[in-house]
Amino acid sequence: xxxxxxxxxxxxxxxxxxxxxxxxxxxxxxxxxxxxxxxxxxxxxxxxxxxxxxxxxxxxxxxxxxxxxxxxxxxxxxxxxxxxxxxxxxxxxxxxxxxxxxxxxxxxxxxxxxxxxxxxxxxxxxxxxxxxxxxxxxxxxxxxxxxxxxxxxxxxxxxxxxxxxxxxxxxxxxxxxxxxxxxxxxxxxxxxxxxxxxxxxxxxxxxxxxxxxxxxxxxxxxxxxxxxxxxxxxxxxxxxxxxxxxxxxxxxxxxxxxxxxxxxxxxxxxxxxxxxxxxxxxxxxxxxxxxxxxxxxxxxxxxxxxxxxxxxxxxxxxxxxxxxxxxxxxxxxxxxxxxxxxxxxxxxxxxxxxxxxxxxxxxxxxxxxxxxxxxxxxxxxxxxxxxxxxxxxxxxx
Numbered sequence: 001x002x003x004x005x006x007x008x009x010x011x012x013x014x015x016x017x018x019x020x021x022x023x024x025x026x027x028x029x030x031x032x033x034x035x036x037x038x039x040x041x042x043x044x045x046x047x048x049x050x051x052x053x054x055x056x057x058x059x060x061x062x063x064x065x066x067x068x069x070x071x072x073x074x075x076x077x078x079x080x081x082x083x084x085x086x087x088x089x090x091x092x093x094x095x096x097x098x099x100x101x102x103x104x105x106x107x108x109x110x111x112x113x114x115x116x117x118x119x120x121x122x123x124x125x126x127x128x129x130x131x132x133x134x135x136x137x138x139x140x141x142x143x144x145x146x147x148x149x150x151x152x153x154x155x156x157x158x159x160x161x162x163x164x165x166x167x168x169x170x171x172x173x174x175x176x177x178x179x180x181x182x183x184x185x186x187x188x189x190x191x192x193x194x195x196x197x198x199x200x201x202x203x204x205x206x207x208x209x210x211x212x213x214x215x216x217x218x219x220x221x222x223x224x225x226x227x228x229x230x231x232x233x234x235x236x237x238x239x240x241x242x243x244x245x246x247x248x249x250x251x252x253x254x255x256x257x258x259x260x261x262x263x264x265x266x267x268x269x270x271x272x273x274x275x276x277x278x279x280x281x282x283x284x285x286x287x288x289x290x291x292x293x294x295x296x297x298x299x300x301x302x303x304x305x306x307x308x309x310x311x312x313x314x315x316x317x318x319x320x321x322x323x324x325x326x327x328x329x330x331x332x333x334x335x336x337x338x339x340x341x342x343x344x345x346x347x348x349x350x351x352x353x354x355x356x357x358x359x360x361x362x363x364x365x366x367x368x369x370x371x372x373x374x375x376x377x378x379x380x381x382x383x384x385x386x387x388x389x390x391x392x393x394x395x396x397x
Contacts, residue, residue: 001087001096001097004072004096005030006102007098008033008034009101010034011040012035013296014104014310015033016392017394018314019067021394021396023070023071029321029325032096034074034076036075038062039063040060040062040066042387044306044384046132046137047343048343048380049140049141050129050138050140050144050173051141051144051170051343052141052144052145053380076091076092076094077090078090078264081103081268081270082269083269083288083292084269086098088101099291100292100293100325102295102317102321103294103299107161109133113257113258114226114257114258121136121255122135129143132166132256132257140254144178145177147183147251149187149251150188151252152174152189153254154190154256155193156192156256157225157257158258159259159260160259161256161305164304164305164306165199165340165342165352168191171189171191172215174189175215176215176345176346177346190218191217192220192223192235192248193219193221194240199342201358202358204342207350207370208344208350211371222239224237224239225237225255226245233250235247261275272300277298277300279299279300279301282333284301284313284316284334285330293320295313295314295317296310302336304340306338307391308337311397313334316332319332320332335356336355338353339351340352340353348373349371349379350368350370351368351378351379352368
């Protein structure tokens, strides 16, 4: 059994950022990070990889290069949490205990929940693609390029997902590509969402409906993808209000798979009824285990699951951990800030920024609901640099 002062589960955006921030402090605690991954991915760029703007390799780095200096890296994965005994168990059977636990285990992509998806996604000739995996993301552009006429379907599931704008962004980029190559009028574009409406914040939704209208995209609300029949190129949807089964034919389909909290969290005492780590939305502290904190995609924080949200959650979590270790009141509160850079075409973007109350919290002195090249350039070139050289190094912005 090994004991740790601060034990972080997950070496993704949230885990590495909090680890680096803690170790940058003059009163830094000892930090250990549990993560089995050899590689680290900057996933927000995958939308532009799927649209042919960048090769997928620019999103990949060696995990070893981003484990914070001074952190103890445990290359394994957690198989069970036992917060009543301040301990957890690893895949190799080892038990680790802690003074403070930070759960930043990300989100689980449930490819297997849609029959026909796992075996067809990214495979040539199936027409099935997805930006949600490093190994399938380039197949999206192959399908966009090769489609000259027919039906293209883009889906968004009923579950929470990381980067909530991603399903619509690739839809707009595909339409722009087809328009520029003179085939747009020969393609029926369908956007099928397992929910209502294009976006939760009215200011940005109003602008996005204009983008949908301009691109002549057919929208289907409450249509949740439940199965694929790749041999027939059929997509099976369930209407969430009527339970009706609806079958659509496709020539290409971009699938955003259903997502959930990792099973190891769902099956632990840390989980809320929803499966996410049950935390106070202001402090990121667990509601039942005061020495447990959680942020990022696996937490129950009621905001979008984005890297931008983590950028604001991490400083709050860091300061509150240090206060907890010092026996002081938790000093910081998170206001729910998140950001969604909504790419609307090659060279245009609406930068949505908002809080828990779905009120805009904009960073720039202009109307961010307008499509701009400057905001596209920020996403394509600025934010990746901020990520690799700023966030993951524990620097605040």
